Amino acid sequence: MSASILIVLSLFVLVAFMVKRVPAGQVCSLYRRGKTVRLLQPGIHLVLPLLDRVGHRIDLGGRVLRFEEPLVDAGDVRGTVYWQVLEPERADAMIEQADQLIRRGAVEALQGKVEAAADQRALGQQLKQSLNGMLRPRGVMVTRVELDLAA
Known part of the structure; x- marks a missing residue:
C-alpha cells in the first residue's frame, strides 16, 4: 500500500516539474x-525536468529606469528612461545587465553635451537616439527619455 502511494506521489511531483506556465506578456528562455x-x-509547456532549466523570464512590457543620482559630473542631470524588449x-x-x-x-552620450544643451527635450531626444543605436542590435529599444536638468 505505501509503495504504491510513494510511486503515485513521485509521478505527481515529476509531472509538476514538467509543466511550466509562462504568463501573458512574458517569455522564458x-x-x-x-x-x-x-x-x-x-502558455503552458512541457519540459524535461532534469535536463531542461527555465532561465530568464523576460517581460515584454515596458520597463522604467530612473536615475536618482546625477548622470554626469559636469551637470546635475537626472531622469527616467523607458525601455522595452522587442526581440527576446x-x-x-x-537582459540581466540591461540597466x-x-x-x-x-553617461557616455551625455559627456560634454550638458553645458551646450539649450533644450532638455532636444537633449533627451539625442540621448534616446544614442541609446537606441547601442541597444537595438541587442533586441532592446528605448521608447522615451525624460531628463531633469538642474538650473
Missing part, C-alpha cells in the same frame, strides 16, 4: 546544458 534551446512563449532571442544574453548598459550608455 529554456536552457539545456547551459545553452539556450528555445524561448517559451506565453537577442535580449536574452544581456547597467543603459546607464553607461547614458
Whole structure:
C-alpha cells in the first residue's frame, strides 16, 4: 500500500516539474546544458525536468529606469528612461545587465553635451537616439527619455 502511494506521489511531483506556465506578456528562455534551446512563449509547456532549466523570464512590457543620482559630473542631470524588449532571442544574453548598459550608455552620450544643451527635450531626444543605436542590435529599444536638468 505505501509503495504504491510513494510511486503515485513521485509521478505527481515529476509531472509538476514538467509543466511550466509562462504568463501573458512574458517569455522564458529554456536552457539545456547551459545553452539556450528555445524561448517559451506565453502558455503552458512541457519540459524535461532534469535536463531542461527555465532561465530568464523576460517581460515584454515596458520597463522604467530612473536615475536618482546625477548622470554626469559636469551637470546635475537626472531622469527616467523607458525601455522595452522587442526581440527576446537577442535580449536574452544581456537582459540581466540591461540597466547597467543603459546607464553607461547614458553617461557616455551625455559627456560634454550638458553645458551646450539649450533644450532638455532636444537633449533627451539625442540621448534616446544614442541609446537606441547601442541597444537595438541587442533586441532592446528605448521608447522615451525624460531628463531633469538642474538650473
